[in-house]
Amino acid sequence: MEKRILPERPGWRDEAARLGFSFADMDGQPYWDETSAYCFTLSEIEDRIEAPSTELHQMCRAAAERILGEEQLLRRLHVPAEHWDLLAESWRQGEPELYGRLDLAYDGQGPALLLEYNADTPTALYESASYQWLWFEQQQAAGVLGADCDQFNSIHESLVARWAEICAPGEDVHFAADSSNPEDYATVETLAWAAREAGLGAHFTDLAQIGLTSDGQFADGQSRVIGTLFKLYPWEDMLRDSYAEHLVGSGTRYIEPPWKAVVSNKGLLPVLWQMFPGHPNLLPAFFAEDVEQALTGGQPAAHVAAAFDAARDRLARGHVTKPIYSREGAGVTLHRPGQPPLCHADDSYSHHPMIVQALAPLPDFGGFHPVLGSWIVGQHCCGLGLREDTSPITHNLSRFKPHFIEG
Amino acid sequence: MTTTRHRKRSRHVALVLAGTATLALAACEDERVDARSFPDLESCIAASKDNSLWFTEQDCRQNFAAAQQEHLETAPRYESKELCEQQHGVGNCGSDPAAQQGGGGFSFMPLLVGYMMGSMLSRGGGIFSQPMVRTADGRFATPKGDQSFATNNGAGKVASSTFNRAPATIGKPPMTAAQVQSRGGFGASATSRNPGRSLGG
Numbered sequence: 001m002e003k004r005i006l007p008e009r010p011g012w013r014d015e016a017a018r019l020g021f022s023f024a025d026m027d028g029q030p031y032w033d034e035t036s037a038y039c040f041t042l043s044e045i046e047d048r049i050e051a052p053s054t055e056l057h058q059m060c061r062a063a064a065e066r067i068l069g070e071e072q073l074l075r076r077l078h079v080p081a082e083h084w085d086l087l088a089e090s091w092r093q094g095e096p097e098l099y100g101r102l103d104l105a106y107d108g109q110g111p112a113l114l115l116e117y118n119a120d121t122p123t124a125l126y127e128s129a130s131y132q133w134l135w136f137e138q139q140q141a142a143g144v145l146g147a148d149c150d151q152f153n154s155i156h157e158s159l160v161a162r163w164a165e166i167c168a169p170g171e172d173v174h175f176a177a178d179s180s181n182p183e184d185y186a187t188v189e190t191l192a193w194a195a196r197e198a199g200l201g202a203h204f205t206d207l208a209q210i211g212l213t214s215d216g217q218f219a220d221g222q223s224r225v226i227g228t229l230f231k232l233y234p235w236e237d238m239l240r241d242s243y244a245e246h247l248v249g250s251g252t253r254y255i256e257p258p259w260k261a262v263v264s265n266k267g268l269l270p271v272l273w274q275m276f277p278g279h280p281n282l283l284p285a286f287f288a289e290d291v292e293q294a295l296t297g298g299q300p301a302a303h304v305a306a307a308f309d310a311a312r313d314r315l316a317r318g319h320v321t322k323p324i325y326s327r328e329g330a331g332v333t334l335h336r337p338g339q340p341p342l343c344h345a346d347d348s349y350s351h352h353p354m355i356v357q358a359l360a361p362l363p364d365f366g367g368f369h370p371v372l373g374s375w376i377v378g379q380h381c382c383g384l385g386l387r388e389d390t391s392p393i394t395h396n397l398s399r400f401k402p403h404f405i406e407g
Numbered sequence: 408m409t410t411t412r413h414r415k416r417s418r419h420v421a422l423v424l425a426g427t428a429t430l431a432l433a434a435c436e437d438e439r440v441d442a443r444s445f446p447d448l449e450s451c452i453a454a455s456k457d458n459s460l461w462f463t464e465q466d467c468r469q470n471f472a473a474a475q476q477e478h479l480e481t482a483p484r485y486e487s488k489e490l491c492e493q494q495h496g497v498g499n500c501g502s503d504p505a506a507q508q509g510g511g512g513f514s515f516m517p518l519l520v521g522y523m524m525g526s527m528l529s530r531g532g533g534i535f536s537q538p539m540v541r542t543a544d545g546r547f548a549t550p551k552g553d554q555s556f557a558t559n560n561g562a563g564k565v566a567s568s569t570f571n572r573a574p575a576t577i578g579k580p581p582m583t584a585a586q587v588q589s590r591g592g593f594g595a596s597a598t599s600r601n602p603g604r605s606l607g608g
Contacts (some may be wrong), residue, residue, distance in 0.1 A: 227581025
């Protein structure tokens with residue numbers, strides 16, 4: 001893994017505007033940044049990122065099974081009890097997943113470490129699957145990148161194949177998002193083009209416009225019945241909205257399926273550590289209420305005492321607290337020995353239960369800390385998108401960086 | 408340990424973010440798109456010199472390579488040359504380069520006789536391609552066989568075909584106009600309320 005300074009493509013901003021990539025700059029700051037790019041070897045991609053990511057997704061599936069079978073865990077993940085059956089049933093039926101993004105800390109030396117799994121509503125998909133690809137093709141055509149270079153990015157093709165796998169030919173899929181948010185909309189549009197390419201009907205509806213029909217079905221903004229609904233809207237919110245009581249009766253098929261609620265929840269992380277202690281791609285993690293006192297010299301909860309003792313030194317070198325529900329770094333606090341805690345300014349999620357995770361310090365490349373987003377489509381890792389930030393907590397103003405494979 | 412490098416990136420992607428209105432509208436039309444077919448790469452490159460067209464030499468090269476690959480991956484395989492020729496005409500079949508040496512089995516396939524490129528707004532922009540093979544009645548078809556054409560060297564509009572099958576739901580089939588009694592029951596929830604923030608992450 002290296003960071004390479006590269007010439008920018010002449011006129012890329014105009015092209016971004018022409019393509020509708022309207023958020024290449026956000027709040028006056030660059031978001032898409034091609035003044036440099038990250039470079040990996042093929043074996044690094046395949047052995048350190050792709051294979052471990054595919055394995056991590058399988059581990060998350062195993063954790064989903066465990067959580068859905070244990071009321072005590074469902075409670076700790078704050079899943080409303082009235083919806084346990086909806087989640088468990090969707091798992092029992094084997095409802096297929098579409099996509100997700102694992103966020104990994106990787107420094108080019110040690111193993112990639114799972115920070116969290118955005119398994120329900122990951123964004124930055126257009127940047128990863130499309131715009132980054134265009135950057136690569138154009139830079140290669142211009143001779144900036146060598147003819148034998150490549151990019152870990154079969155996201156679009158994998159999405160097309162997955163849609164064809166999980167839907168009937170010609171199935172009509174509604175895509176719901178907040179249309180006033182260009183990032184969210186770009187993500188559903190990227191998914192919708194792939195669905196169209198797979199021969200499906202793709203129809204957009206604004207999330208807030210979804211209605212309930214007199215038959216108890218859901219309908220789109222034009223009052224057309226929704227059969228299959230892709231929603232860029234988190235399950236933890238769906239389950240608490242006023243339409244939550246109609247989720248089952250409507251007969252709607254949801255993508256992501258309801259069981260994803262338990263793997264897109266950071267309560268997944270302590271469960272993974274419990275099931276796969278010491279796994280090289282996992283960081284020690286606990287529910288905060290089990291270890292809060294132990295972190296300040298007291299005793300851990302009895303059922304995690306041995307695991308906590310084994311991880312004590314690692315946690316003492318630095319740890320992070322995160323709310324079980326949060327997006328884009330909100331509510332995250334860094335605790336490092338001899339330094340005051342570092343909080344993310346946005347604490348809008350902090351009223352939720354917390355987890356504690358050992359700190360994986362992000363590597364420093366010229367003052368920037370990259371986080372790897374490895375994309376899972378279906379059950380396989382198929383691509384990579386990097387974001388970097390000057391702050392050690394990646395948030396929604398971090399920069400997206402292209403990558404390529406060389407050697 | 409790899410002998411041939413396996414390509415790690417897509418052959419094409421959807422590039423255009425059209426915005427809500429376009430996505431909603433495009434779904435309702437049986438769209439027809441500009442298409443060009445060529446017997447080989449050279450004739451595509453020759454045509455691309457005319458700058459008024461929607462494709463460049465680079466597009467020719469990229470899409471020809473993609474069509475070649477797609478032909479290898481998707482062309483129908485037959486047990487014998489005779490069977491293949493029944494479907495694709497005499498002289499239009501060859502052996503499968505991907506078949507195991509001397510393995511027998513399904514090792515004959517129609518020859519690649521050209522490719523077709525389409526300018527696809529309905530797929531988020533960009534150019535898509537399909538390989539072309541002969542049919543028994545002397546026409547040219549894509550390997551799926553669902554579209555056939557009189558020539559492998561022409562221009563025209565091609566339908567991006569869609570099939571509509573309604574999955575069963577408890578009430579009316581999807582896309583049926585229905586009586587809506589309320590709206591806005593999704594989106595108000597409160598695991599976090601931070602206006603203007605992405606609902607994803």
